C-alpha cells in the first residue's frame with residue numbers, strides 16, 4: 080500500500096487504542112475512528128510494511144453501534160477516542176480487552192466480570208490539564224492534534240466536569256484580556272504553558288494552577304486578582320516549569336492566593352488535595368472502585384495492611400476502620416504529607432504513611448521482619464517491579480488486592496504473584512474513564 084492510496088477495508092476488531100482493525104492483502108490496517116462491522120474506504124497515512132495506519136475517507140457500511148460525535152475536534156485530538164461507540168459497547172470492549180490479555184497469558188480459567196459502568200458517561204473528570212498556545216495570533220486552550228503538538232482549540236472538553244470547563248474558559252479570557260503570551264515550544268519563550276483546574280466534586284471548591292515558564296512575569300498579579308473573582312475558585316498556584324520538556328508540570332508550586340488545597344469526599348471521608356497529589360479523576364466512580372477492592376479483601380480487626388502507591392492515602396484510610404494498622408508508601412512527598420494530614424482530619428489514628436519508592440521501602444520492611452495480612456497495590460501504568468513483588472510476598476500476606484489502570488502490566492504481575500503461590504478466579508473491570516479506551520481493574524489474589 081502506498082501513502083494516500085484509498086483502500087476498501089472491512090473492520091473486524093478494535094485495537095487497545097480504539098482504532099478499527101482490518102486486513103488488506105494480508106496486511107493489517109489500523110483505521111482511526113472506524114468500528115467493527117463497518118466497511119470503510121480508508122486513506123493510507125503511513126505504511127510500515129507489515130501494517131499501515133489510515134483514516135476514513137468514506138463509510139460504506141455503518142455500524143449500528145456508532146454514535147455521531149458532535150465535535151470533529153474530539154476525533155482530531157484523540158481526546159475521547161471511544162466517543163463514537165455506544166456506551167454499553169464501550170463497556171464490552173473493555174471487558175474483552177482484559178479477557179484477551181488473560182487468554183494470551185494462558186489464564187483463560189480466570190473469569191472477567193462485566194465492566195462496572197461509570198455513574199456519569201461524560202462530564203466526569205474532576206481535573207483538567209490543558210495546553211495553552213497561540214493559534215492565528217490568539218491565545219487558545221485545547222488539545223494537541225494526535226501525534227503532534229499542533230493545538231486544536233476547544234471550548235467543550237466533553238469529559239470534564241462542566242464547572243471545570245467554565246473556569247478554564249474564564250481564565251483563558253483573562254489571559255487574553257491581559258495580553259499574557261502563551262508558551263511557544265519552538266522558541267522556548269512566552270509564559271503560560273498549561274492550565275490545570277481541579278474541582279472537589281463534593282464541595283464544589285476549585286483550584287487553578289498556571290503552569291508557567293517563569294516564576295513571575297509582568298501582569299501575573301493582575302491575572303490572579305481576576306481569577307480569584309471567578310465563582311468557585313478557592314485556590315490559585317503557579318507551577319514553575321522552566322525546562323524544554325514535554326513533561327507538563329515543573330517541580331515547584333508557588334502559592335498565589337487562597338487555600339493551599341481543595342477538599343473532596345470519598346464515602347464519608349474528607350480529603351485535602353494539594354496541587355501535585357494524585358487523586359482519582361472520576362469522583363463518583365472512585366468509592367465504587369474502592370468498595371469493590373475493600374469488600375473482597377476480607378479484612379479483620381487484627382490485620383496489618385499495606386497501602387502501596389498510596390497517593391494521598393485514600394485506599395488505606397477508607398480501609399482503616401476495619402483493621403488494626405495501615406502502613407502506606409508513596410513516592411511524591413507532598414502526597415504523603417496530604418495522606419498524614421487526611422488521617423488527622425478524619426481522626427484516623429491507626430494509619431502511618433511513608434515517603435519513598437515502594438520497590439525500595441517494601442524490601443526494607445521485609446528485611447526488618449514485617450508481617451502483613453493484606454497488601455493493597457495501586458501502581459501507575461508501568462505496574463509493579465519484581466523487587467516489590469518478592470518483598471511483598473516475603474511479608475506473608477494472605478491477600479494481595481491489585482487495583483490497576485493498565486491490564487497488560489496487571490496480567491504480567493498476576494503471573495509473578497501466581498508463581499509465588501497466589502491465585503485468583505476473577506478480574507473486575509471498572510469504568511473510570513468513559514469515552515476513552517483506558518481500563519481500570521480490580522483483582523484479589525489469595526494464598527491458602
Ligand SMILES: C[S@@+](CC[C@H](N)C(=O)[O-])C[C@H]1O[C@@H](n2cnc3c(N)ncnc32)[C@H](O)[C@@H]1O
Pocket residue numbers: 357358359387388389390391392393394408409410411414435436437438457458459484
Ligand atoms: C494510580 S495512583 C494511585 C493513588 C491512590 N492509591 C489513589 O487511589 O488515589 C499511583 C500512585 O503511585 C505513586 N507512585 C509512582 N511511582 C511510585 C513508586 N515507585 N513508589 C511509590 N509510589 C509511586 C504516584 O505518585 C501515585 O500517587
